[in-house]
Amino acid sequence: QSVLTQPPSASGTPGQRVTISCSGSSSNIGSNTVNWYQQLPGTAPKLLIYNNNQRPSGVPDRFSGSKSGTSASLTISGLQSEDEADYYCAAWDDSLNGRGVFGGGTKLTVL
Amino acid sequence: EVHLVESGGGLIQPGGSLRLSCAASGFTFSSYAMSWVRQAPGKGLEWVSALSSSVGVTYYAVSVRGRFSISRDNSKNTLYLQMNSLGAEDTAVYYCAKVISGWYTDLDYWGQGTLVTVSS
Numbered sequence: 441q442s443v444l445t446q447p448p449s450a451s452g453t454p455g456q457r458v459t460i461s462c463s464g465s466s467s468n469i470g471s472n473t474v475n476w477y478q479q480l481p482g483t484a485p486k487l488l489i490y491n492n493n494q495r496p497s498g499v500p501d502r503f504s505g506s507k508s509g510t511s512a513s514l515t516i517s518g519l520q521s522e523d524e525a526d527y528y529c530a531a532w533d534d535s536l537n538g539r540g541v542f543g544g545g546t547k548l549t550v551l
Numbered sequence: 552e553v554h555l556v557e558s559g560g561g562l563i564q565p566g567g568s569l570r571l572s573c574a575a576s577g578f579t580f581s582s583y584a585m586s587w588v589r590q591a592p593g594k595g596l597e598w599v600s601a602l603s604s605s606v607g608v609t610y611y612a613v614s615v616r617g618r619f620s621i622s623r624d625n626s627k628n629t630l631y632l633q634m635n636s637l638g639a640e641d642t643a644v645y646y647c648a649k650v651i652s653g654w655y656t657d658l659d660y661w662g663q664g665t666l667v668t669v670s671s
Contacts, residue, residue, distance in 0.1 A: 477596070484646055485588075487651075530656040532655060540598030540610070
């Protein structure tokens with residue numbers, strides 16, 4: 441059972457906007473920043489969003505992140521077929537002497 | 552260009568030990584903290600351990616504390632993960648990743664991973 445809670449699946453049609461949620465607690469999302477990763481099948485994860493809403497260079501602006509209280513969300517606008525992947529949120533957790541925590545992942549299907 | 556290449560994975564019997572290595576290039580290795588993240592077959596990502604850039608501060612997931620040890624050799628641009636008392640639950644692809652700055656889950660570059668299989 442993951443410390444951060446994500447829906448196991450999400451879907452959308454090309455061009456749609458999709459939002460994936462990530463719920464945590466005061467010791468992680470509530471006090472630290474959130475990151476989002478995209479993992480295509482058979483590949484290593486790729487950083488999509490860091491510091492709640494910052495995009496690394498090369499990440500399309502179709503991807504955006506936000507945080508409020510102990511929850512965060514990733515929004516993908518103008519959905520494309522190549523966005524079909526697993527998405528993970530992550531944050532630092534101040535409990536238990538400090539540790540990293542991930543969400544369980546959300547499999548996004550482009551219909 | 553940043554490159555991270557893990558090695559040292561393989562098949563190991565329960566109770567055994569293994570040391571993973573991560574060779575880094577394309578950036579000033581000594582200036583950045585590093586993390587290990589693993590992924591069991593068909594499962595999600597699990598953060599394992601992190602090490603600061605210079606002062607040697609370490610962090611571990613509860614599931615590996617007391618069994619795993621992270622270290623680095625800045626002269627060789629290499630990160631290590633010593634894994635002892637391995638069990639079936641440690642079977643996973645292990646990724647090393649570079650920390651952007653700040654939090655140890657801010658990981659901007661990842662290696663391709665090395666598979667560790669714990670089985671008799």
